Amino acid sequence: MIHILTHDILPVFAMLALGFAMGRGGVVGTVEARAVNRVSFLVLQPALIFPLMAGADLSGVAPRPLAAYALGEVLMFVLAFTIARRVFGRDLREAWLLGMATMFVNSLLYVWPITVLIYGADGVLPVTAVVLLDTAIFFSFFILSMEVMAGGKAWKATLGRIALNPVLLAIAVGALVNVGGVPLPQPVLNALAFAGPAAAPMTLFALGVILSGTALAPTPAIAGIAGLKLLGFPALVFGLAALLAPGSDWSAQMVLTAAGPSGAMPFALALLYGVRTDTIAPVIVWTSVLSLFSLAWLA
Incomplete structure (x- = not known):
């Protein structure tokens, strides 16, 4: 456990911690971090997502444990959204993103690199399948839904932003390339491998820098949402996997993924669409710190 924590988990967490420390120390400002975050969202994440979508070999995917994970995501979102609205009194868009924060794990940018370090690139198909599920379905859903909620009656502008969203384009084109078996030129692969x-x-x-300006004192809403993420979601996935896919060797990585911290995307979407972040941001910080030990134990 200690070896996994120090050699595989902390090196990934270190970038978030470094950004947080440099932000608190005034070395890097929020404006700079927002620019970095925007470049990452528009350029680097599509370069990471596209080859994953285009080159994924889905022949070895075990559908039952993956379905258990997906069902757990849906149920956790509904529960957290309802609590955020009715118990904590948050408006529709903030409650929507708080619900997302409990079920949308930082799988692509955090858990996946950690599991590659632990199990090797050939031993992380379960986590890769979750990454593809979250990227292709749930992330797309939340981008689309936030666009619709932000667009009001300006449907043409909303549809235009959706059509030009680089992450959605990377997902869609990558899926088409995969299904169509289209070979990618080596220079393209090299460029993606360099940037991704x-x-x-x-x-x-960038997330660490931006979060460094956030008050971290836990409020009932912060503690409640973080608790649902850290305890409720892994327990729900564990129970559903045991029920729907008993004995599957995928279950351990499903639960490991569910135990990861809240993803950066709810926070990024909140910044993008002008939603308050005083609860979302601390949830990400607390779940990132506290999940260090649960990830090391489960791994």
Whole structure:
């Protein structure tokens, strides 16, 4: 457990912590971090997502444990959204993103690199399947839904932003390339391999800087949402996997993924669409810190 914590988990967490420390120390400002975050979202994340979508070999995917994980995400979102609205009195868009924060794990930029370090690139198909599920379905859903909620009656402008969203384009084109078996030229693969790996460290660093300006004192809403993420979601996935896919060797990595911290995307979407972040941001910080030990134990 200690070896996994020090050699595989902390090196990934270090970029978030470095950004947080440099932000608190005034070395890097929020304006700079927002610019880095935007570049990562528009350029680096599509470069990471596209080859994952285009080159994924889905022949070995075990559908039952993956379905258990997906069902857990849906149920956790509904529960957290309802609590955020009715118990904590948050408006529709903030409650929507708080619900997302409990079920949308930082799988692509955090858990996936950690599991590659632990199990090797050939031993992380379960986590890769979750990354593809979250990227292709749930992330797309939340981008689309936030666009609709932000667009009001300006449907043409909303549809235009959706059509030009680089992450959605990377997902859609990557899926078409995969299904169609279209070979990618080696120079394209080389360019993606050069740019894509920068997405995780740059995004985590920028997130750390931006979060450094956030008050971290736990309020009932912060503690409640973070508790649902850290305890409720892994327990729900564990129970559903035991019920729907008993004995599957995928279950351990499903639960490991569910135990990861809240993803950066709820926070990034809140910044993008002008939603308050005084609860979302501390949830990400607390779940990132507290999940260090649960991830090391489960791994």
